[in-house]
Amino acid sequence: MKRAFEKPGTALLLRCITYAMKRHRGKLLLLTLLATGQAASAQETYPLNGIADPREGCFAFTHATIVKDPQTTLNNATLVIRDGKIVSAGTSAAIPKDAVIVDCKGKYIYPSFVDIFSNYGLSEPKRGASAWNAPPQFLSNTKGAYGWNQAIRSEVNAVDLFSADDGKAAPLREAGFGTVLTQQPDGIARGTAALVTLATAKENKVIIREKAAAAYSFDKGTSTQNYPNSLMGCIALLRQTFLDAQWYKTQPAKEGVNLSLEAWNASQQLPQLFEVTDKWDALRADKIGDEFGVQYIIRASGNEYQRISEMAATKATFALPLNFPGAIDMEDPADARYVSLAEMKHWEMAPTEPAAFEKAGIPFCLTAADLKDVKQFLANVRKAISYGLSEQKALEALTKTPATLIKAYDKVGSLEPGKLANFLITSGPVFSEKTILYQNWVQGNRYTIKADGWNDIRGIYTVNLTPGGSYSVEVRGTAAAPLLSVLQKDTLPGRIDVNGKLVSLSLALAKNSKSNVRLSGIIGDNSWNGTGADTSGNLVKWTAVFVKAVPEKADSVKKETPLAIGPLYYPFNGYGWEKLPSQQDLLIKNTTVWTGEKEGKLENTDVLIRNGKIAQVGKSLAAGNARVIDGTGKHLSAGIIDEHSHIALSRGVNESSQSVTSEVRIADVLNPDDVNIYRQLSGGVTASHLLHGSANAIGGQSQLIKLRWGQNAEDLKVTNWDPFIKFALGENVKQSNWGDRNTVRFPQTRMGVEQIYTDAFTRALDYEKQGPGKRRDLELDALVEILHQKRFITCHSYVQSEINMLMHVADSFHFKVNTFTHILEGYKVADKMKAHGAGAGTFADWWAYKMEVQDAIPYNAAIMQGAGVLTAINSDDAEMARRLNQEAAKSIKYGGMTEEEAIKLVTINPAKLLHVDNRMGSIKVGKDADVVLWSDNPLSIYAKAEKTIVDGIVEFDRDNDLQLRKRIAMERNRLTQLLLAEKKKGTPTRKASLTPEEIYHCEDLQGGHQQAIGY
Structure with a gap:
């Protein structure tokens, strides 16, 4: 039997047994028992329509190279x-x-691959139907005793929705997979995932574990509920759900039955999976996990290599998709100019991600998630290997690591006794480009991927023709695609075609011969034979006898270095650093210093910076080891502080779904890659107060950042500062211009806005009075902080009546409004603001852009300042922030301010409004070294920021900027040529298109996009 079963399978086994039954009918029972082993006594609950046949096969795969x-x-x-x-x-x-014996001489056997991020066997989630003009949906419409928000779907179990689908399993098997963890990719909390094999069998047979992991994301999925409608809202909901679930566990009677929270709690002991769409989201997910003691397995997005040190710091394990971006068609220069350098570099560098993780020692597995065509998976694995990933780590990332992560290594992931019979049979090393995947066995069932080449006929043969002579021939190539040569004085090409056991040959016996010997026959165990025709057309018989094997070089994945890859930039755009700059000791000599303090302007003065602080201000200072910068004829001021900004945010500035969203945090959604950080450094800005928008009465918590270009989100943040929150008044809050469908959210009038505030703080007082065991409410926590002067208000405002109203509400609850921002009618109520203790952040000369700003005047800032109201000029606009020095200068023209008072509008005054004037905002010994060296008087329209220094680090240098522009041009050209070469090779390309950039203003409900060209 040994050689008879080259292509084993259940059908072959049945044929053997049937034959035996015919010859040995009296031994039927014994033969059946031998064939089935212990399975003979197995029982099933499923009824049978037919004759019982419970046999299971036993197979022995011999002479193989087994990679256990x-x-x-x-x-x-x-x-x-x-x-x-x-x-x-x-x-x-x-x-x-x-056992049925399968000779696997020359073949390799590997464990089948495991993918822990799949939705195999689950239908595509569909969003509920709703009319285009349907009103907002504030509560969940999920029927049953579930949680209040339908984006929290922790009660969903993939096993309940799973349906085996051989049509979708087949391509996964052909890519080498035998087991997948399948989840429903829908919602922020997605419920549990099921571990299943890709066998063709009933669901109850292929499910290994019903609840093998719990899954999460920052995507609300098909939820039709308004909240959340921003990334920061998704994070807040996730954070609140953690707290609610903890409370529910100890206080179930107060909630009644909440199946969502019950399911959430029940799944916390499972492996926790988190899908992200960006490298910064990976860090956001990990931070949430750290907050609640959870270590997520993070399904990466593909750009994490850009911040590999931050990924390592998470201590998380990652699942890396191999969905590398396709080449871009750069043929048309008019279209190509819209493609950002960052997108081009990502195309080049994305395949380095697995190697970067391996080099950094970060544990990871690989996943076919997001691939449109899973047939590309192995090709992409090979590409990752050619870019530096080791073959051993690649195999580990597809077998042992994923199985271990989901606590299933006792079932799958290696070839050890007791585990499922999930394995691949290949012609060589599994990741070699020439290797053929012959079979994928799943749960002991064979699935043929490619039959051709199973019998490796490569070697040297002697072909004997009768009549005729003997000839030596060589069969090389691959097992699936052999090549033939006739070995004479001149090696002559021939042709060989193999179809199972049938073979045809064409032999050239002489150089430049016009006709060949044509043979056909059968491949036997030890020789070949058949008939054919010689060069004259005469009938011949022939045999071919194997002489020896042809030694082959080890067929492993090529380790050749790919095309020279450009450097990483921090941040990942053209203006990023190749190496982050370090703090320097600096001596800026002989310049005009605008101190912003009582000393005023100091001519021909030096400023010494040490350890990121201003160490000395005076004349003829000794440099010591400090770098000397000549400031002759130039001006030095404190860095500009933008009191009202919306730069460097991800996926939404407004959580506009509710009237009170004090639980959301700008700090959760910082985007350090925003090029507006660099642009504003070029305008002398060193710090920005990032605010929630003005879509609701009580918005989210704000974040003060330093413009530390290239740093991560955490390092942008100013620490140990008094926290702030955004309030709003006016048209945006009552949804005046949101369209007819938005007429149901309370409030719809200015009168209602007052009641929202009164109600919110009344609830906060009641919440504070509750005793032990109360449910922690993040929304009310922030309001309680306001009541205790531990969080401070910046309020979007225009109309004097509303300004008076909010001060009245604040007085009633015994807190202060710290800052009224915009405040274009502030000149009307400056005396009342001073009495209340409120400051102002305003525009210099914006007006007439909506009804409630018709009374705005450019004298506003000077009038408020003159009335004793601490006043600043802010931007609320990414572009205007680059020229805040000029905006400040307008108060000299319209309000008669002195130059020194005008510059304070954008330096020390906003620092005071933000309670950081002890650290920044002026040039004073001991303060942070946040300074700007200007080419001219900083209030002049001709002034340029030559150097912008933050914490003693030169974050922007105009001379360096010119070099960066040259670097950008060279790098774009290099990458353009590579992309053009890819297209010339026939590589499929995608159309060049605009690279979007997130630009936000106060009232934006979605990101405003503008083109990003060149950088």
Whole structure:
């Protein structure tokens, strides 16, 4: 039997048994028992329509190179399986008498791959139907005793929705997978995932574990509920759900039955998976996990290589998708100019991600998630290997690591006794480009991927023709695509075609011969034979006898270095650093210093900076080891502080779904890659107060940042500062211009806005009075902080009546409004603002852009300042922030301010409004070294920021900027040529298109996009 079963399978086994039954009918029971082993006594609950046939196969795969796991390879070994499980794998494995023997000489056996991020067997989630003009949906419409928000779907179990689908399983098997963890990719909390095999069988047979992991994301999915409608809202909802679930566990009677929270709590002991769409989201997810003691397995997005040190710091394990971006068609220069350098570099560098993780020692597995065509998976693995990923780590990332992560290594992931018989049979090393995947066995069932080449006929043969002579021929190439040569004085090309056991040959016997010997026949175990025609057309008989094998070089993945790859930039755009700058000791000599303090302007003065602080201000200072910067004829001021900004944010500035969203935090959604950080450094800005928008009465918590270009989100933040929050009044809050569908959210009038504030703070007082065991409410926590002067208000405002109203509400609840921002009618109520203790952040000369600003005047800032109201000029606009020095200068023209008072509008005054004037906003010994060296008087329209220094680091240098522009041009040209070459090779390309950029203003409900060209 040994050589008869080159292509084993259940059908072949049945044929053998049927034949035996015919010859040995009296031994039917014994033969059946031998064929089935222990399975003969198995019972099932499913009824049978037909004749029972419970037989299971036993197979022995001999003479194979068995890769038991990434660290263990056995040569000339045997794998034995029975009843869908591995019995043994080793060089001396005993072969059962009833085993069907499969000779795997020259072949490799690997564990089938495991993918822990799949939605196999689950239908595509669909968003509920609603009319285009339907009103907002404030509560969940999920029927049953579930949680209040339908984006929290922790009660969903993939196992309840799973349906085996061989049509979708087949391409996954062909890519080498045998097991997947499948989840419903819908919602922020997605419920549990099921571990299933890709066998063709009923669901109850392929499910390994019903609840193998719990899944999460920052995407609300198909939820039709308004909240959340921003990234910061999604994060806030996730954070609040953690708290609610903890409270529910200890206080169930107060909530009643909440199946969503019950399911959430029940799934916390499972492996926790988190899908992200950006490198910064990976850090956001990890931070949430750290807050609640959870270590997520993070399904990466593909750009994490850009911040590999931050990824390592998470201590998380990642699942890396191999969905590398396609080449871009750069043929048309008019279209190509819209493609950002960052997008071009990502195309080049994305395949380096797995290697970067391996080099950094970050544990990871690989996933086919997001691939439109899973047939590309192995090709992309090979590409990752060619870009530096080791073959051993690649195998580990597809077998042992994913199985271990989901606590299933006792079932799958290696070839050990007792585990499922999930394995691949290949012609060579699994990641070699020439290797053929012959079969993928799943739960002991064979699935043929490619039959051609199973019998490796490569070698030297002697072909004997009768009549005729003998000829030596060589068969090379691959097992699936052999090539033939006739070995004479001149090696002559021939042709060979193999179809199963049938073979045809064409032999050239002489150089430049016009006709060949044509033969056809059968491949036998030891020789070939058949008939044919010689060069004259005469009938001949022939045989071919194997002489020896042709030694082949080890066929492993090429380790050749790919095209020279450009450097990483921090941030990942043309103006980023190749290496982050370090703090320097600096001496700026002989310049005009605008101190912003009582000393005023100091001519021909030096400023010494040490350890990121202003160390000395005076004349003829000793430099010591400090770098000397000549400031002759130039001006030095404190860095500009933008009191009202919306730069550097991700996926939404407004959580506009509710009237009170004090639980959301700008700090959660910082985007350090925003090029507006660099642009504003070029305008002398060193710090920005990032605010929630003005879509609701009580918005989210704000964040003060330093413009530390290239740093991560955490390092942008100013620490140990008094926290702030955004309030709003007027048209935006009552949804005046939101369209007819937005007429149901309270309030719809200015009168209602007052009641929202009164109600919110009344609820906060009641909440504070509750005793032990109360449910922690993040929305009310922030309001309680306001009541205790631990959080401070910046309020979007225009109309004097509303300004008076909010001060009245604040007085009633015994807190202060710290800052009225915009405040274009502030000149009307400046005396009342001073009495209340409120400051102002305003525009210099914006007006007439909506009804409530018709009374705005450019004298506003000067009048408020003159009345004793601490006043600043802010931007609320990414572009205007680059010229805040000029905006400040307008108060000299319209209000008669002195130059020194005008510059304070954008330096020390906003610092005071933000309670950081002890650290920044002026040039004073001991303060942070946040300064700007200007080419001219900083209030002049001709002034340029030559150097912008933050914490003693030169974050912007105009001379360096000119060099960066040249670098950008060179790098764009280099990458353009590579992309053009890809297209010339025939590589599929995608159309060049505009690269969007997130630009936000107060009232934006979605991101305003503008083109990003060149950088």
